[in-house]
Amino acid sequence: MGLTTSAADFTLVTSVNGTESASDAATFAGAGGAASARVASYLRDLILSDELKPGDRIRQEDIGGRLGASRLPVREALRMLEAEGLTEHEPNKGARVARLTMHELEVTYRMRERLEPLALTESLPLLSHDDHAQLADVQRRIEDNTDLDRFLELDREFHLGTYSGCHIDPLNAMVTRLWNSTQHYRRAYVALGGQERMWVVNSEHRLLLDAVVRRDVVDAERFLEGHIRRTRIELVRHPSVFPDVG
Amino acid sequence: MGLTTSAADFTLVTSVNGTESASDAATFAGAGGAASARVASYLRDLILSDELKPGDRIRQEDIGGRLGASRLPVREALRMLEAEGLTEHEPNKGARVARLTMHELEVTYRMRERLEPLALTESLPLLSHDDHAQLADVQRRIEDNTDLDRFLELDREFHLGTYSGCHIDPLNAMVTRLWNSTQHYRRAYVALGGQERMWVVNSEHRLLLDAVVRRDVVDAERFLEGHIRRTRIELVRHPSVFPDVG
DNA sequence: TGACACGAGATTGGATCCCAAATCTAGTCC
DNA sequence: GGACTAGATTTGGGATCCAATCTCGTGTCA
Numbered sequence: 010m011g012l013t014t015s016a017a018d019f020t021l022v023t024s025v026n027g028t029e030s031a032s033d034a035a036t037f038a039g040a041g042g043a044a045s046a047r048v049a050s051y052l053r054d055l056i057l058s059d060e061l062k063p064g065d066r067i068r069q070e071d072i073g074g075r076l077g078a079s080r081l082p083v084r085e086a087l088r089m090l091e092a093e094g095l096t097e098h099e100p101n102k103g104a105r106v107a108r109l110t111m112h113e114l115e116v117t118y119r120m121r122e123r124l125e126p127l128a129l130t131e132s133l134p135l136l137s138h139d140d141h142a143q144l145a146d147v148q149r150r151i152e153d154n155t156d157l158d159r160f161l162e163l164d165r166e167f168h169l170g171t172y173s174g175c176h177i178d179p180l181n182a183m184v185t186r187l188w189n190s191t192q193h194y195r196r197a198y199v200a201l202g203g204q205e206r207m208w209v210v211n212s213e214h215r216l217l218l219d220a221v222v223r224r225d226v227v228d229a230e231r232f233l234e235g236h237i238r239r240t241r242i243e244l245v246r247h248p249s250v251f252p253d254v255g
Numbered sequence: 256m257g258l259t260t261s262a263a264d265f266t267l268v269t270s271v272n273g274t275e276s277a278s279d280a281a282t283f284a285g286a287g288g289a290a291s292a293r294v295a296s297y298l299r300d301l302i303l304s305d306e307l308k309p310g311d312r313i314r315q316e317d318i319g320g321r322l323g324a325s326r327l328p329v330r331e332a333l334r335m336l337e338a339e340g341l342t343e344h345e346p347n348k349g350a351r352v353a354r355l356t357m358h359e360l361e362v363t364y365r366m367r368e369r370l371e372p373l374a375l376t377e378s379l380p381l382l383s384h385d386d387h388a389q390l391a392d393v394q395r396r397i398e399d400n401t402d403l404d405r406f407l408e409l410d411r412e413f414h415l416g417t418y419s420g421c422h423i424d425p426l427n428a429m430v431t432r433l434w435n436s437t438q439h440y441r442r443a444y445v446a447l448g449g450q451e452r453m454w455v456v457n458s459e460h461r462l463l464l465d466a467v468v469r470r471d472v473v474d475a476e477r478f479l480e481g482h483i484r485r486t487r488i489e490l491v492r493h494p495s496v497f498p499d500v501g
Numbered sequence: 502t503g504a505c506a507c508g509a510g511a512t513t514g515g516a517t518c519c520c521a522a523a524t525c526t527a528g529t530c531c
Numbered sequence: 532g533g534a535c536t537a538g539a540t541t542t543g544g545g546a547t548c549c550a551a552t553c554t555c556g557t558g559t560c561a
Contacts, residue, residue: 502561503560503561504559504560504561505558505559505560505561506557506558506559506560507556507557507558507559508555508556508557508558509554509555509556509557510553510554510555510556511552511553511554511555512551512552512553512554513550513551513552513553514549514550514551514552515548515549515550515551516547516548516549516550517546517547517548517549518545518546518547518548519544519545519546519547520543520544520545520546521542521543521544521545522541522542522543522544523540523541523542523543524539524540524541524542525538525539525540525541526537526538526539526540527536527537527538527539528535528536528537528538529534529535529536529537530533530534530535530536531532531533531534531535
């Protein structure tokens with residue numbers, strides 16, 4: 010199944026969490042257990058889907074009201090998201106969606122270049138033939154796809170899918186975190202990059218997938234690192250991704 | 256100065272935070288700003304100093320009472336620590352200090368082997384001669400030292416000091432997290448390893464320091480990775496570090 | 502007209518009290 | 532000795548209240 014994490018169990022892979030449509034508010038008021046987790050998941054989805062953009066302010070009462078919860082679980086959720094790097098906090102000023110400087114984005118990608126090959130190496134021996142088939146299917150759908158948001162979802166599903174054999178929680182959490190905190194900028198880049206360079210992505214994915222199927226750890230790490238590295242370099246070449254330099 | 260992080264500003268380096276002696280409780284009741292941050296810092300220090308060990312339970316009312324705070328900021332603090340990987344949560348059961356399996360510990364060290372060289376590379380060009388002198392002084396104190404807990408503090412000060420030129424928040428946060436979540440096991444290992452292998456540590460530190468002073472990024476990364484790798488290998492050879500296998 | 506000061510409303514941080522549900526503990530009964 | 536039940540703890544969450552702070556519109560003055 011998908012890569013899940015206690016710190017950031019991600020739902021976009023399976024679907025963009027359409028179950029809680031922000032109106033069935035009171036239904037879980039007494040559903041003991043995890044209001045704060047639900048609030049966190051709700052906010053996470055908003056941020057990852059770009060409905061909340063970097064710098065956007067998040068008001069506790071607003072969110073609480075929208076989900077039929079009080080401010081208390083919202084505050085807990087914001088603490089969790091802050092530690093995940095998705096929001097920033099300033100005392101008495103509140104929370105806003107985290108922003109990255111270009112340099113921070115670049116270094117975050119360099120972190121990905123070093124960490125994700127490790128996750129892949131941990132995962133590779135444990136992936137089944139079914140997993141391989143599923144990955145190949147996702148890649149086919151990527152090649153058939155033309156929609157921007159759909160691409161982001163599928164690309165994420167592909168890569169996290171290759172890590173799904175890795176069951177090391179600290180590593181999974183960190184990989185997910187890195188993906189989440191850079192999602193907005195990836196979208197902005199893909200939006201202006203257009204389709205013309207898609208063949209590069211697909212070639213890299215194909216090579217990576219082949220190495221995964223062959224269970225060739227060395228090749229897999231090499232292709233993956235190259236894939237992320239190239240993306241970083243192209244990303245940094247487009248400063249327009251950063252609307253307000255600050 | 257020291258390596259600081261919004262997600263986990265560390266205080267053990269300068270001193271083990273003796274200012275709030277758990278008795279001047281009410282003094283900050285109205286000191287607007289950061290009760291939750293203070294609670295988090297308090298708990299973090301307890302965990303890092305091993306006064307709270309992996310598996311130990313943390314009761315909200317207990318901590319709140321000890322610091323003259325209500326349960327509310329304690330809950331927020333626990334959420335932060337959970338996202339930092341220092342505590343675990345189970346619904347309706349509460350929080351306990353996080354445990355690592357041996358495999359998780361090993362992979363966490365492998366993460367360090369890949370991430371910390373990056374932090375070092377980012378830091379190296381920005382370290383001043385004063386920083387170099389300070390690092391040399393810390394290393395001298397390490398070689399003069401015989402106390403276990405003092406070694407852990409100094410070793411941490413040395414390594415984080417070499418990263419102190421790196422101002423990339425996401426990277427600093429992650430490095431600090433990795434150090435924090437493995438601190439207990441490092442202590443347990445050093446406790447039984449004794450002094451006999453100290454010369455290895457010191458040789459590695461000396462070589463690393465020399466590369467830092469020469470601003471040789473390649474050598475610095477090489478020595479650092481080797482240093483962490485050797486520690487990992489020795490650590491994994493001592494399963495007794497894990498009291499209850501589970 | 503533009504810069505600055507000011508004050509009302511909004512928002513956050515936190516305390517306190519309340520309650521339901523789940524968990525832990527201990528004593529009892531078979 | 533082991534299973535089961537009842538009471539005490541503890542957590543999850545809500546509601547209300549208050550102080551401190553921030554935001555922002557407005558009014559004043561140069």
